[in-house]
Amino acid sequence: MELRKEFTYALVVPTSMGIRITPVNGQPVHCSDTFMLHVTSAETNVASISSYLGLPTKVLTAFVKDSPIARMIKDNLASRHMMYEGKEVPQGGPWGYRHQINIADSGFGVRGPRVYNDRAGEVGRTLDAGDFDLEKLFGKEGVQIVHMSGLIAALSPQTGNFCLELARTAKKYGTKISFDLNYRESFWKGREKELREIFSEIAGLSDILVGNEEDFQLCLGFEGPKTGGEGLAGKIESFKEMIGRVKKAYPNVSVFANTLRQVISANKHLWGALMLEGDNWHVVEPREIHVLDRIGGGDGFVGGLLYAILKGWPPEKWIQFGWASGALATTFLTDYAQPADEEQVWSVWEGNARVKR
DSSP states (O other), X not given: OOOOSSOSXXXXXXXXXXXXXXXXXXXXXXXXXXXXXXXXXXXXXXXXXXXXXXOOEEEEEEEETXXXXXXXXXXXXXXXXXEEEEEEEOOOSTTSOBOEEEEXXXXXXXXXXXXXXXXXXXXXXXXXXXXXXXXXXXXXXXXXXEEEEHHHHTSOHHHHHHHHXXXXXXXXXXXXXXXEOOOOHHHHTTOHHHHHHHXXXXXXXXXXXXXXXXXXXXXXXXXXXXXXXXXXXXXXXXXXXXXXXXXXXXXXOOEEEEEEEEEEETTEEXXXXXXXXXXXXXXXXXXXXXXXXXXXXXXXXXXXXHHHHXXXXXXXXXXXXXXXXXXXXXXXXXXXXXXXXXXXXXXXXXXXXXXXX
């Protein structure tokens, strides 16, 4: 994949920042009185692989003015080596704006994790193209890849138009566009026609599309798989058949990718991945991984994939590094991976968990 040579930022992500509240020791939320508080967003989860491994990244977001949570978020992004830009939005009183709250337990063994999202009054819903100088960002400063998520595109009519403008401006200046469809039923309810049009245009401008079979059906209107049988092999074949049809409809896309996950227990998964690069399929057969907290594994996969592309590695390494980055993310209590170096990620791929002294 040919990336822009002159750039200030390797990766840019638009996002709505929030906080994640999780009980200690893997306990359920309703039984707990002690919790950990972390900064979160799906898109910065993706960007963390590149930022921790030394590539220049930037976050486009919005903050509640004078909020201690906003301050916490800014300090967290700085600690993750991320530049950030965002409008300071007045709270507007006790019933005004705030940052989203994600309440989750990790599950344990036979008890699966449960996640509750509280997004009322979310300041990220105000994100607007007019809040940023996109011509300067993409034209003068330069960006290699902009990564967007369907979570942001569907958050509000404003954010949908914001993502469209990002994609259009990025395309004009030779920035590659990555789009994770990330369908959420609650976001789409009553807005199907509006969002289908926005998602279809962004997908048409994209170079990298991430999503499962349901994402392509519900976000872009494709019929379900027409071939494939039972089990893993059948699932892989049905996904390949569907992507073949999606590729014809969106010829600009050069990379399609998705993870494969089979849950044995909350702490043991079979973890794999699929990627179509050009006309070449790359498959990582699911392997057993041990899971501390599954949330963020998919974002870690995308983050590792994008990092490998940004580094100019051969395509077979893209999916390998993505798989390993996603697996690494599930070993952290945060929902984003914090790789120490490339070697740590590659050791996950190699299955080498021996002590390093």
